[in-house]
Amino acid sequence: MKTLTPRIEPLAESKWTEEEAKLLGRLKGKDNGISPGRVYNIIGTLANHWKLYLKFGSWGNHILGKNSTLGEREREILILRVGWLCQAEYEWGQHVLIGKKAGLTDEEISRIKEGANAPGWSAFDALLIKATDELHDEAFVSDETWKTLAETYNTKQMMDLVFTVGQYNMVSMALNSFGVQLDEGLKGF
Numbered sequence: 001m002k003t004l005t006p007r008i009e010p011l012a013e014s015k016w017t018e019e020e021a022k023l024l025g026r027l028k029g030k031d032n033g034i035s036p037g038r039v040y041n042i043i044g045t046l047a048n049h050w051k052l053y054l055k056f057g058s059w060g061n062h063i064l065g066k067n068s069t070l071g072e073r074e075r076e077i078l079i080l081r082v083g084w085l086c087q088a089e090y091e092w093g094q095h096v097l098i099g100k101k102a103g104l105t106d107e108e109i110s111r112i113k114e115g116a117n118a119p120g121w122s123a124f125d126a127l128l129i130k131a132t133d134e135l136h137d138e139a140f141v142s143d144e145t146w147k148t149l150a151e152t153y154n155t156k157q158m159m160d161l162v163f164t165v166g167q168y169n170m171v172s173m174a175l176n177s178f179g180v181q182l183d184e185g186l187k188g189f
Contacts, residue, residue, distance in 0.1 A: 001089050001188065003179035010044025020047055041180050042090065042171075063167045069156040070164065072102035074128055078161065079168045080104075080112045081132040088172030089188035090180050096187070124152060128161075135165045 016024055024047060028039050039047075046053040062068060068075060076099035083091035096109055108125075111118045116129040131145050141149070141162065150158060174180075182188050 002176045006181055007179035008045050008048055010041050011047040041183050045178050045180050063164050069160045073104060075164055076102045076104055077128050078132050078164050081129050082136055082165050082168045083172055084113050085136045086172035088175050090175045090182055091172050093182055093186040093188045132165050
């Protein structure tokens, strides 16, 4: 973790407005698989800026939801790689679990840390990692990588790839800067 304590504490339940309690109460009641009966720290932290949280949630649901044109496994490769590059331990921990549900193996998840040249990747998986690295490092997908991706991906998928990496780069910045701590039961790096 970049900080050992939160810079912005998750909003205490005692401070929830009626609107916040309605939504966050439903989330609290869900068995989220990590901290049953608790709101994830990222959600509690973002709840400090409710209007931002609502807009962020809507956009985030596109990236993680059924509206994205990317396959779940491919999406999680992108998210885990950018989370690793940003050293966003909270993001990594959450998406290791999501990635496993999407079909990534422990070996693949470990290999994401090594990058596109690690032995064992399919050519396309390595290309996804390369695109993530380019977006992270240069804020641009090179012509060669773009052309090769476009042999498999359609226009919407290309757009979703760029926006997924961008979304999780931003999320990683927020998690690191706000000092969002690992949820109880969540493993980091």
